[in-house]
Amino acid sequence: DGGITQSPKYLFRKEGQNVTLSCEQNLNHDAMYWYRQDPGQGLRLIYYSQIVNDFQKGDIAEGYSVSREKKESFPLTVTSAQKNPTAFYLCASSIPNEGSSYNEQFFGPGTRLTVL
Amino acid sequence: GNSVTQMEGPVTLSEEAFLTINCTYTATGYPSLFWYVQYPGEGLQLLLKATKADDKGSNKGFEATYRKETTSFHLEKGSVQVSDSAVYFCALSETEAAGNKLTFGGGTRVLVKP
Numbered sequence: 265d266g267g268i269t270q271s272p273k274y275l276f277r278k279e280g281q282n283v284t285l286s287c288e289q290n291l292n293h294d295a296m297y298w299y300r301q302d303p304g305q306g307l308r309l310i311y312y313s314q315i316v317n318d319f320q321k322g323d324i325a326e327g328y329s330v331s332r333e334k335k336e337s338f339p340l341t342v343t344s345a346q347k348n349p350t351a352f353y354l355c356a357s358s359i360p361n362e363g364s365s366y367n368e369q370f371f372g373p374g375t376r377l378t379v380l
Numbered sequence: 381g382n383s384v385t386q387m388e389g390p391v392t393l394s395e396e397a398f399l400t401i402n403c404t405y406t407a408t409g410y411p412s413l414f415w416y417v418q419y420p421g422e423g424l425q426l427l428l429k430a431t432k433a434d435d436k437g438s439n440k441g442f443e444a445t446y447r448k449e450t451t452s453f454h455l456e457k458g459s460v461q462v463s464d465s466a467v468y469f470c471a472l473s474e475t476e477a478a479g480n481k482l483t484f485g486g487g488t489r490v491l492v493k494p
């Protein structure tokens with residue numbers, strides 16, 4: 265079955281450590297996205313990538329880094345510079361449609377990161 | 381910039397009641413509009429969509445109509461079930477030039493009691 269996988273589902277980190285969240289998709293989608301969700305709040309965009317070897321900052325990129333070396337993979341690193349990293353992280357992908365604004369995003373199950 | 385505003389929750393109602401969640405937006409151009417649903421501890425799932433004015437999206441008994449004149453995309457369901465308890469997000473798409481990003485509302489938590 266095609267889909268998006270995120271691992272691990274739960275992740276614990278000590279303060280001051282970097283941690284990398286995995287996101288893999290086998291949907292052959294060009295674009296991938298990372299969102300952060302805090303309790304009772306909506307989604308905020310961290311980074312996005314429209315094509316391999318290219319990515320752009322979203323609204324809250326400070327303290328995060330990404331890479332896009334392969335079409336199917338878009339890992340997110342939460343660095344020690346991120347002041348408040350405890351949150352639920354969601355990865356998504358989509359296919360941009362030329363000439364159309366229809367661009368549904370497909371989401372993974374999420375990773376809950378807790379900083380101890 | 382673009383923005384989405386939806387009613388704050390939680391919305392608590394009894395089984396078989398009528399549900400409405402209001403969503404309004406501001407956008408340049410002609411975005412597509414979406415409703416996503418998030419069940420506890422899970423990612424988001426697309427519930428329904430509409431790509432142009434007057435389109436009606438529908439799925440699983442939920443409906444929403446793209447109203448350009450009022451810049452709204454209200455979600456409705458005539459008879460809710462306990463299994464509809466979730467958080468609902470309204471969203472709009474941005475242009476391909478802007479990365480096809482989605483702009484989300486803050487989410488509305490719905491709790492349906494037996």
